[in-house]
Amino acid sequence: MAQNRLWVVGSVAAMIVIALLAWFIGIQPQLSSIASINAERQTVDAQNAAQQAVLDQLERDKKDEKQLRAEYDLASRSVPAGTGVPRYIDQLNALAAQTGVTLTRITVSDAAAFEVAAPAESAPIEDENTADASGDASSDGSAETAADVSGSAQPVGLGPLTPANFAYLGIGIEIEGEYANVLAFVHGLQTGERLMLVNAVEASSVQAETQVNEDGVEIPVEAGPQKYSASISGLIYSLVDAGAVGSTATDTGAQEAAGEN
Numbered sequence: 033m034a035q036n037r038l039w040v041v042g043s044v045a046a047m048i049v050i051a052l053l054a055w056f057i058g059i060q061p062q063l064s065s066i067a068s069i070n071a072e073r074q075t076v077d078a079q080n081a082a083q084q085a086v087l088d089q090l091e092r093d094k095k096d097e098k099q100l101r102a103e104y105d106l107a108s109r110s111v112p113a114g115t116g117v118p119r120y121i122d123q124l125n126a127l128a129a130q131t132g133v134t135l136t137r138i139t140v141s142d143a144a145a146f147e148v149a150a151p152a153e154s155a156p157i158e159d160e161n162t163a164d165a166s167g168d169a170s171s172d173g174s175a176e177t178a179a180d181v182s183g184s185a186q187p188v189g190l191g192p193l194t195p196a197n198f199a200y201l202g203i204g205i206e207i208e209g210e211y212a213n214v215l216a217f218v219h220g221l222q223t224g225e226r227l228m229l230v231n232a233v234e235a236s237s238v239q240a241e242t243q244v245n246e247d248g249v250e251i252p253v254e255a256g257p258q259k260y261s262a263s264i265s266g267l268i269y270s271l272v273d274a275g276a277v278g279s280t281a282t283d284t285g286a287q288e289a290a291g292e293n
Contacts, residue, residue, distance in 0.1 A: 052082070110227040113271045115143055115201060115280045120226050120268065124205065129223065131216040133209030140282040142201035143274040145195035199274035203228065205264040208238060214262045221264065228266050235262040 093100060112119075117140055128135045207217055214235060222227050238259045 047076060053194045092201050109225050111269045111271060112137075112226075115270050115272060115277060116226070117201070117280050117282060120203075121282075123224060123226060124134045127217060127220045128207065130222060131209070132213040133207045133217045134199050135205070136206055137204070137206040138282065139204035140204075140280055142279050142281050143199040143270060143272060145274040146193070146198045146200050146269070147195050158252075183208050196273050197271055198269065199272050200269050201280055203264075203268055205268050206261065207264070208259055208261045211235075211260050212255050214260055216264075218264060221266070226268055230264060230266040234259050 121138060124135060124138060205221075208215060209217070218230065220235055222230055238261050240259075
């Protein structure tokens with residue numbers, strides 16, 4: 033009887049060992065493999081769905097190709113892939129002729145890399161106890177901390193535009209003409225083909241030329257509407273690396289600005 037019991041116990045133990053070995057060596061790895069395959073399949077399905085969404089969008093865009101092309105061409109002329117200074121001066125001459133003003137001077141600065149300022153950090157809201165505790169700190173320490181915070185701020189990128197591929201050029205324009213014509217010229221700058229940000233406009237009346245008559249009295253040489261001179265400053269933009277392009281600095285006098293050179 034004792035020997036039979038030993039055989040039974042041994043058989044049960046052997047079966048348990050075999051079952052455990054089968055689980056850890058055969059079944060468990062297969063289950064892990066199946067789980068890994070399912071995870072990979074879900075990842076591939078998600079990638080396929082994303083790619084299909086892109087393809088669907090391209091199919092929809094294909095139907096609007098002409099409109100999209102027109103929008104692209106308009107944007108390309110507004111912010112060209114190059115400084116485009118000579119073409120812009122030609123546009124200014126055409127606008128001056130259209131609005132009836134006289135261009136007396138055009139200045140253009142060198143291209144400078146465009147950088148977006150970091151957003152201001154909002155001050156944390158403090159309760160009365162925190163405010164009392166912070167009030168004990170010296171003003172020097174507070175100023176030093178503020179300087180550290182402002183100095184550590186980093187510019188935020190503007191989507192795909194970076195200082196390495198987006199630049200601005202300062203523009204100065206001086207004109208003369210009737211007041212309504214000056215306003216029309218400024219409006220044309222803001223709504224023209226090339227994007228321009230007008231920063232400042234200063235206008236003053238032009239003193240009419242006079243001559244002395246036989247009686248020794250100064251009289252206007254020519255009678256006509258009051259004319260004004262205006263100085264306009266602003267910025268134009270280009271898709272260029274400011275450090276890689278040549279100098280664009282220009283100071284065009286009256287005859288050149290009027291296209292008479």
